[in-house]
Each structure stands twice: as structure tokens, then as C-alpha cells.
Amino acid sequence: xxxxxxxxxxxxxxxxIRNLLIxxxxxxxxxxxxxxxxxxxxxxxxxxxGFWMAQQGSIYVFVILIxxxxxxxxxxxxxxxxxxxxxxSNSDRRD
Numbered sequence: 001x002x003x004x005x006x007x008x009x010x011x012x013x014x015x016x017i018r019n020l021l022i023x024x025x026x027x028x029x030x031x032x033x034x035x036x037x038x039x040x041x042x043x044x045x046x047x048x049x050g051f052w053m054a055q056q057g058s059i060y061v062f063v064i065l066i067x068x069x070x071x072x073x074x075x076x077x078x079x080x081x082x083x084x085x086x087x088x089s090n091s092d093r094r095d
């Protein structure tokens with residue numbers, strides 16, 4: 001892998017992390033804290049939406065973010081052939 005490919009890989013990696021952190025911040029800070037009163041005017045499964053987001057919704061979003069990161073990183077590794085480099089370096093260590 002040349003230097004340009006390595007930089008492109010890390011740019012894509014940091015962009016993915018940045019985007020997922022933005023979603024995390026929106027859910028945990030904005031929806032669960034700052035907008036809890038306006039969201040409480042909406043009923044969701046019989047409870048106020050702001051309360052539900054703070055108690056349950058944010059947990060679901062966090063779990064989804066974990067799986068999203070794993071799936072997207074797998075695709076990114078395959079795109080830049082990092083999965084093959086990792087297998088090669090592991091086999092070199094065993095020899």
C-alpha cells in the first residue's frame with residue numbers, strides 16, 4: 001500500500017468516526033437533554049418521547065452505532081485491501 005492509499009484510508013476512517021460521533025452527540029446531548037421538554041409533548045408507546053429517548057432510545061442508537069461502525073470498517077478494509085494486509089502480517093508473525 002502506497003502513502004496516498006494509506007492517507008485515503010485514514011481520511012475515510014476518521015470521516016466515519018466523525019460522522020458516528022455526531023450522531024452520538026445528537027442523540028445523547030441534543031435529543032436526550034436539550035430537547036427533552038419539546039419531545040415530551042409527543043407520546044411514543046404511551047410514554048413521552050423525550051423521556052423514552054433519554055432512557056431507551058439512546059441505548060438502541062448506541063448499539064446500532066456499534067454495528068454500523070463494524071460493518072462500515074469491514075467494507076473500508078476490503079476497499080483498501082487492509083484485510084489482506086492484516087492476514088499477511090499475522091502469518092508473518094507466526095513464522
